[in-house]
Amino acid sequence: MAEDQVIIGLEVHCQLDTKSKLFCGCSTDYRDDGANTHVCPVCLGLPGAMPVLNRRAIEYAMRVAKALNCGVREEAEFSRKNYFYPDLDKAYQITQYDKPLAEGGYLEIESDEGGERKILLTRIHVEEDPGRLVHMGNNERGKYSLVDYNRAGIPLIEIVSEPDMRSPKEARKFLNKLRATLEYLSVFDSEKEGSLRVDANISIRGSERVEVKNITSYKGVEKALTFEIARQKNLIRRGQRVVRETRHFLEAQGSTQASRSKEQEHDYRYFPEPDLRPLHVRSWVDDIILPELPDARRERFIAQYGCSLNHARTLTGELKLANFFEEVVACDPRGLSMLASTWIADTLLGELNYRGMSLDLVDPESVTKLAGLLRNKTITDKSGVEVLRVMLDLRMQGEPAQAPSAIVARLNLGMTKGETGAIASAITEAINENPKALEDYRSGKAGALNFLVGQVMKKTRGRADPVELNRMLAEVLQERGV
Amino acid sequence: MGYHEIRFEPDDRYNAFLTTCTRASHGDGRLAGVAVAVKDNISTQGIETTCASKILKGYVPPYDAHAVGLLKQAGAAIVGKTNMDEFGMGTTTENSAFGPTLNPSDTGRVPGGSSGGSAAAIAAGMVPLALGTDTGGSIRCPAAFCGIVGLKPTYGRVSRYGLIAYANSLEQIGPMGKTVSDVSSLMQVIAGYDRRDSTSRERPYAHTPSKEIKGLRIGIPEEYFGPGVDPGVTRVVRAAIGRLEELGATTKSCAIPSMDYALAAYYVTCTCEASSNLARFDGVRYGPAAETKKSWHDAYQDVRRAGFGLEVRRRIMLGTFALSSGYYGKYYAKAQVARENVKKDFAKIFSGVDVIAGPTMPTIAFRLGEKSDPLPMYLSDILTVPANLAGIPAISVPCGRSEGMPVGLQIMGRPFEDERVIDVAYAYEQAVN
Numbered sequence: 034m035a036e037d038q039v040i041i042g043l044e045v046h047c048q049l050d051t052k053s054k055l056f057c058g059c060s061t062d063y064r065d066d067g068a069n070t071h072v073c074p075v076c077l078g079l080p081g082a083m084p085v086l087n088r089r090a091i092e093y094a095m096r097v098a099k100a101l102n103c104g105v106r107e108e109a110e111f112s113r114k115n116y117f118y119p120d121l122d123k124a125y126q127i128t129q130y131d132k133p134l135a136e137g138g139y140l141e142i143e144s145d146e147g148g149e150r151k152i153l154l155t156r157i158h159v160e161e162d163p164g165r166l167v168h169m170g171n172n173e174r175g176k177y178s179l180v181d182y183n184r185a186g187i188p189l190i191e192i193v194s195e196p197d198m199r200s201p202k203e204a205r206k207f208l209n210k211l212r213a214t215l216e217y218l219s220v221f222d223s224e225k226e227g228s229l230r231v232d233a234n235i236s237i238r239g240s241e242r243v244e245v246k247n248i249t250s251y252k253g254v255e256k257a258l259t260f261e262i263a264r265q266k267n268l269i270r271r272g273q274r275v276v277r278e279t280r281h282f283l284e285a286q287g288s289t290q291a292s293r294s295k296e297q298e299h300d301y302r303y304f305p306e307p308d309l310r311p312l313h314v315r316s317w318v319d320d321i322i323l324p325e326l327p328d329a330r331r332e333r334f335i336a337q338y339g340c341s342l343n344h345a346r347t348l349t350g351e352l353k354l355a356n357f358f359e360e361v362v363a364c365d366p367r368g369l370s371m372l373a374s375t376w377i378a379d380t381l382l383g384e385l386n387y388r389g390m391s392l393d394l395v396d397p398e399s400v401t402k403l404a405g406l407l408r409n410k411t412i413t414d415k416s417g418v419e420v421l422r423v424m425l426d427l428r429m430q431g432e433p434a435q436a437p438s439a440i441v442a443r444l445n446l447g448m449t450k451g452e453t454g455a456i457a458s459a460i461t462e463a464i465n466e467n468p469k470a471l472e473d474y475r476s477g478k479a480g481a482l483n484f485l486v487g488q489v490m491k492k493t494r495g496r497a498d499p500v501e502l503n504r505m506l507a508e509v510l511q512e513r514g515v
Numbered sequence: 516m517g518y519h520e521i522r523f524e525p526d527d528r529y530n531a532f533l534t535t536c537t538r539a540s541h542g543d544g545r546l547a548g549v550a551v552a553v554k555d556n557i558s559t560q561g562i563e564t565t566c567a568s569k570i571l572k573g574y575v576p577p578y579d580a581h582a583v584g585l586l587k588q589a590g591a592a593i594v595g596k597t598n599m600d601e602f603g604m605g606t607t608t609e610n611s612a613f614g615p616t617l618n619p620s621d622t623g624r625v626p627g628g629s630s631g632g633s634a635a636a637i638a639a640g641m642v643p644l645a646l647g648t649d650t651g652g653s654i655r656c657p658a659a660f661c662g663i664v665g666l667k668p669t670y671g672r673v674s675r676y677g678l679i680a681y682a683n684s685l686e687q688i689g690p691m692g693k694t695v696s697d698v699s700s701l702m703q704v705i706a707g708y709d710r711r712d713s714t715s716r717e718r719p720y721a722h723t724p725s726k727e728i729k730g731l732r733i734g735i736p737e738e739y740f741g742p743g744v745d746p747g748v749t750r751v752v753r754a755a756i757g758r759l760e761e762l763g764a765t766t767k768s769c770a771i772p773s774m775d776y777a778l779a780a781y782y783v784t785c786t787c788e789a790s791s792n793l794a795r796f797d798g799v800r801y802g803p804a805a806e807t808k809k810s811w812h813d814a815y816q817d818v819r820r821a822g823f824g825l826e827v828r829r830r831i832m833l834g835t836f837a838l839s840s841g842y843y844g845k846y847y848a849k850a851q852v853a854r855e856n857v858k859k860d861f862a863k864i865f866s867g868v869d870v871i872a873g874p875t876m877p878t879i880a881f882r883l884g885e886k887s888d889p890l891p892m893y894l895s896d897i898l899t900v901p902a903n904l905a906g907i908p909a910i911s912v913p914c915g916r917s918e919g920m921p922v923g924l925q926i927m928g929r930p931f932e933d934e935r936v937i938d939v940a941y942a943y944e945q946a947v948n
Contacts, residue, residue, distance in 0.1 A: 074578050078795050080571070080679040081558040081580060083712050115791050115838070119811050124794030178811075180799065302838035304847055307683035307788060309713050 037269070039262055040242075041204050042196035042234040043254075046189050047215060048162065049093045050222045054186035055161045056084030056127065063183035064226060068167070076186035078122030083308045086111075090188035093220040094134055094159045095317050097190060100218055100326055103138030103157055105315045111159075111306040116299055119180050120164040128160035128191075130303040134312070140214070141328065142206040143346065145199075152207050153195040162187040184227075196234060196242075201258035204233065208251055209350060213327045216352040235261050237269060241277035245289050248282045257282040261289050330355055338362065338370035347378040353392055354382075360397040361404065369404045376404060380418060384425055394428045403437040411438075415495035416446040446496055453505065456489065456497050460509050463488035474510065482506075517543045523550060523594040529617040529626070531636040534563050535595035544590030546704060551586055552636045552645040555596040556603055557688060558677035559583050562593070566679050567611035568601045570822025574801045580677020581712065582646060582688045582705040589704045594642060597632030601824045602793065603650050603681040605629050606892050607881060608657070610826045615883060618661060620920055624880040627660030629653040633691050634661040643693060644701050648678060650686040651781055652875075652899025655911035658691060659923025660880035662913045664698045664940065665691040669931045670906030671716035674709030680792040682785035683714075685903040695912060695941040699724050702933065722934040724941035729763030731939065732868040738774045739873030739898055739925075747917030752874040755914035755924045758946055759872070759939065769864045769871070771901060773856040780853035781900040782893060783837050783846045789827075790834030796822065829889065857904040865929045870939055874898060875911040875923030898925065908933040912940040914947075 054061060057075035074082035098105055112130035135157040144150035164182040192211065198204045208231070215221035222228060230249050235258060236242040243265065248257050265275050280289040325333070327349050334345040334355075349355045358377050362369045381400065385392060403424070407417045420440045427434060441447055463485055464471055470488075473481035489502055520540050525532070533555050541548055553559055556566045558576035560583075565571040579587065586593065600610040608631025609615040616631040618624040619639040626635040630647030634657030637645055647654040649667035658665030666689045673688045680686070690701035699722060706720035735756065740749050760766060771777075798805035798818035805814035823831070837846035864871060877898060886892040902909035907930050914924035924943065928936040 074576075077800065079576065079578075079801070080564070080566075080574070080795070081576070081677040082578075083676050085711055085713055113791050115794060117794065117797070117812075117815060119797075119799055122795060122800060124797065125791050300840045302791070302835065302840075302843075304787060304791070304838055304843070307714075308680075 037266060038238040039199055040196045040236045040238060041198035041201075041258060043194045043198070043204060043207065044232040044234075045192045045194075045208065045211060046230040046232075047192070047221050048225065048228040049090050049188040049190060049220055050225075051087060051089050051093060051188055053087055053089075055087050055090050055159070055188035056186055059186065061187055066183065068179065068181035069183060071183040072185070076122075077182055078124075078185075084127060084306070086309060086312075087188060090159060091134070091312065091314060092317070092321075093188075093218075094157065094190050095314060096218045096220055096321055096323065097192070097215060098135035098138065098157050099318055099321050100214055100323055101138040101140055101154060101157070101192070103135035103154060105135050105318055106132060107313065107315050108132060109134045109312040109314070111309045111312075112303045113306050115302045118163070119178065120166050120182075120185070122164060122182055122185055126161060126163060127306050127309070129158035132311075133158035134314075140194075140207060140210055142203065142210050145202060150203075152197045152203075155193040155195055157190055157192050160189050160191060161185070162189050196236075201255045201262065204258055205251065205255045208254055210327065212251070213350050213352065217324055217326050217330075219324070233258060233261075235265070237262070237265050237275065240265065240269060240275040243275065243277065244279045245282050246279060246292070249284065253282060253284055256287045257289060260287055264289070334358075334374075338366060338374060340370070340374040344374040344378040347382070348374060357392060357395070357397055361400045364401060368408055369401065372408055373400070373404045376400070376407070376417070380421065384421060388425060388429060390425060390429055395425070396434065399424060399434065399437060406437055406441065410498065412441055412446050413495055413497070413499060415490065416441070419444070419446060419495065446494070453501070455493060456502055456505055457509075459489045459492040459497070460485075460506055462492060464509065464513070471513075519548060521548055521550060521592045521594070523592070525636075525641040527641065529619055529622070529635045529639055530614050531597055531616050531626075531632040531639065531641065532595040533565060533567060533598050533611075533613055533632070536562065536593065539592035539594045541592035542587065542590045544588060545700070546586065546644075547590030549591050549644060550594040550642045551591040551701075552595050552597045552633055552642045553583060553586075553593055554630050554633050554645070554647050555599055556648055556679045556681070557583060557646055558679065559593060559596065562596060564596060564679070565612075566602045567599045567613055568796075568822065568824065568827065569612045570796045570798075570802050570819070572612075572803060576677070578677065580688070581674035581709045583677065585704050585707075586646075591644075591704070595636075597630070597636055597645060599632055600629035600653075601827050602679070602789070603629040603648060603653055603686070604789070604826050604830055606652070606656055606895055607886055608632060609883065609886075610824055612824055617883075618880050620662060621880070624882055624920065625660065625885075627657035627876070627880060629657075630665070630691065631657045631661075634658055634663055634665065637661070637663045637691055637693055644697055645691045646688055646701075646705070647691045648686055648688050649899075649903065650682050650785060651896045651903050654689045654691060655875045655899050655909060655923065655925060656896075658911040659875035659913075659925075660921065662916075662921030663691060663693055664695050664910065664912050664944075665689065666698050666702060666910045666933065666937070667902060667908065668702065668706065668720075668933050669718070669908045671714050672706050672718050672720065672908075672931065672933060674707075674712040674715045676709055676711040676715075680788070682788040683792065684788060685781070685785055695724055695910075695937060695944045698910070699937050699941070702937070706933075716931075718931050720933060722937060725938050726762075726942040726945045728759065728939055728942045731759075731764040731870065733759060733764050733766045733939075734769040734864050734868035734871040735766050736769050736771050736774075736864070736871060736873055738771055743894070743897070744874060744877040745879065745917065748874050748876070748878060748922050751915040751917050751922040752872075752924055755943060756872050759943060762942055762946055764939075766872075767868055769868065771857070771860045771864070773853060773860045774897070774901065776853040777857055777901050777904055778893065778897050780850040780857070781896070781904055782833070783850035784854065784904075786830045786834035787838050787847050787850075788834065790831045790838065793823070793827065793831055798822075826889065854904045857901055858906075861901070861905045861907060861927075869928070870936060871927040872939075873925055875925040879917050879920035879922065902927050906930060908936050910936045910940045912944055914943065
């Protein structure tokens with residue numbers, strides 16, 4: 034093992050997508066509503082109010098435990114984690130300490146070297162989310178904070194991994210795979226703001242470990258880890274020691290900052306929550322019927338649709354995307370699946386990413402139609418991309434959707450089938466305008482041919498049938514005695 | 516449902532009430548129009564609830580405790596909130612931020628605590644019934660000192676929802692009254708399952724007291740008549756047990772070896788739980804507000820230092836210490852082991868007897884100011900805390916006087932045999948009256 038080997042462990046907090054909070058009946062659907070509108074005596078921690086455990090939240094957590102191959106404890110228990118903070122209305126968080134719901138387990142990810150790699154898990158426990166502080170004011174007028182308890186009591190699961198990851202990329206893959214798994218289990222909605230929060234433990238082999246808190250996005254994890262690793266390696270290179278500490282991730286700067294030492298000195302004084310009875314739910318495991326999970330779906334996509342491993346991995350890496358793909362090819366799986374897997378996994382995702390656009394805005398039926406046009410060679414691949422871009426732009430701008438065929442007609446993108454005259458004159462033009470390319474071709478430079486093909490495509494606005502074009506260009510070149 | 520109103524203008528010369536409702540509304544039902552006082556640590560919608568603490572001054576709960584809701588449904592008129600030791604921490608009702616309650620039998624003495632206001636209000640005839648709460652004897656002690664009847668129900672029999680927690684795993688709301696029948700009728704109303712209290716049990720109480728105790732086997736624990744128990748109290752209680760024998764009961768000596776650790780286990784457990792329960796009083800959401808010009812951290816300290824009384828601060832400190840890193844195993848975990856031993860001792864005794872009898876308190880009511888040192892005050896809880904540690908039902912019924920002051924006979928029963936301890940107390944009461 035290299036002496037600067039990176040060791041990463043993650044603590045992932047995910048909000049469970051239940052209808053009501055963990056210990057009361059308040060709705061969890063608070064994001065669009067005013068502050069302190071989803072509260073009651075229980076989640077406000079009013080004197081005398083008592084927690085009542087949400088059975089559904091435990092069922093959800095049990096699904097996760099089963100899917101991640103964890104062992105469920107015969108007796109689990111809730112404990113109080115005591116600390117003062119204005120967003121914590123009871124001044125303790127009800128969580129699980131020495132008797133968590135589930136222990137052990139693993140999650141398989143694609144390793145950096147290819148193939149699958151098991152990341153071992155330590156435990157999964159259930160706990161309540163605290164409220165939220167909103168910081169107001171400014172330096173001149175005085176700063177103050179307001180408290181919003183809408184989030185207080187939202188059920189969370191904390192999934193703790195072993196220090197089993199070796200690079201920021203692996204950590205990112207772990208998170209992506211975890212997110213996909215939770216979504217397949219219908220217990221988590223990754224699109225809800227703040228539904229996932231990560232604390233990471235990072236060390237360089239042989240040095241002290243640093244905990245980085247406050248990572249709230251998937252990209253943030255990779256960024257925070259990359260920064261922190263560079264920081265630690267620099268320290269070591271300069272002969273300094275890495276101090277064991279807690280650091281905060283600053284999303285905007287992409288860096289980490291040491292927390293004030295006071296915040297690290299918490300003594301949480303855990304003890305069993307006397308207002309809740311111990312949990313005996315191990316037997317529930319047998320009653321849980323797991324849905325098809327990402328790995329199984331990936332294998333099915335390969336077997337059923339002939340997708341490549343990479344495409345299958347991409348398509349099944351997100352529940353919505355996998356469902357989208359299956360919808361697109363549903364009417365003609367045999368004819369469309371190969372084509373659609375490339376188009377969705379590569380082209381569509383690339384275009385969406387470029388626009389920062391959500392897949393939700395794309396109508397699978399229109400993609401089915403586009404794939405049909407490509408399949409029966411009404412348009413070339415190049416024109417297909419153009420049609421897709423127009424479709425996405427229309428949606429982005431909130432314009433009425435247009436059928437792919439209508440876009441093809443409007444932009445006259447139909448393939449130049451049989452229009453050999455047009456192709457022939459484009460070839461002649463291209464050759465005449467680029468004598469240098471002809472020379473290069475003569476002297477055996479392979480790139481010259483591609484260049485000429487490109488020129489012809491440009492002149493026909495990508496509508497030329499590539500097969501026909503290649504054949505005709507070869508003929509012309511031959512005629513010219515090249 | 517009819518709507519009625521009663522006027523309540525008591526001559527509260529004993530400072531039994533913190534709040535009185537001059538015009539108290541009520542509906543119909545089996546307690547229609549009966550004036551019931553409620554201890555001030557039980558939430559009452561629209562009526563200030565302070566736990567006799569400055570830190571909750573002005574706090575008006577937006578909801579009723581389950582027991583209060585049941586009282587209202589039964590037609591009772593909630594006429595006021597009674598004085599207590601701050602957050603239930605005390606044995607005298609002197610630890611109230613709003614002045615001590617006096618014992619109606621002798622105003623130079625305390626009424627006992629922490630439900631001293633409820634006991635005094637009944638003893639003085641201001642109300643026939645009241646709710647108290649009992650964490651380590653807080654219903655039974657003032658019942659004994661004031662000469663009334665008070666029941667600590669089996670843990671889980673009465674919902675704690677709305678009871679402002681001091682020590683969750685030990686405490687119960689319970690009925691207090693002039694007679695055993697009164698206590699029984701109040702128990703009928705407040706007992707039963709409540710889904711909002713996860714520790715409550717599906718064990719309603721629909722009992723009418725019976726005085727038939729022929730063949731009853733009574734255990735007499737030697738520890739309840741040992742050193743530290745006043746000879747005058749011992750004499751009165753022994754005589755009372757003699758009356759029970761005359762009524763057909765048999766007695767048998769027994770021992771509770773775990774009593775040696777009971778008090779320590781009790782005080783570790785209750786202070787640990789209290790340190791966590793009382794952490795929420797920070798001035799952010801209710802009670803006197805924090806000084807906002809300071810950082811939240813400093814503001815919390817100011818609010819809590821000014822808001823809590825000495826005994827409350829002492830117990831928070833003790834509990835915080837006992838739970839802190841490195842001490843958990845030494846204190847809290849050990850206390851739970853001791854607690855299990857107390858339970859086992861009771862289970863063993865109850866395999867051979869039906870109830871256990873002894874004095875409620877080792878002495879008669881203290882003089883005001885007599886227990887200014889906390890340790891002797893803690894020691895006076897020795898005969899009541901075992902029932903809380905074990906979660907079993909225990910009643911205190913007046914059984915005569917010593918030095919002119921009331922003495923209480925304590926009857927403890929098996930878990931969920933509240934009916935039986937009521938019957939024994941009733942048999943005694945009927946025999947002497």
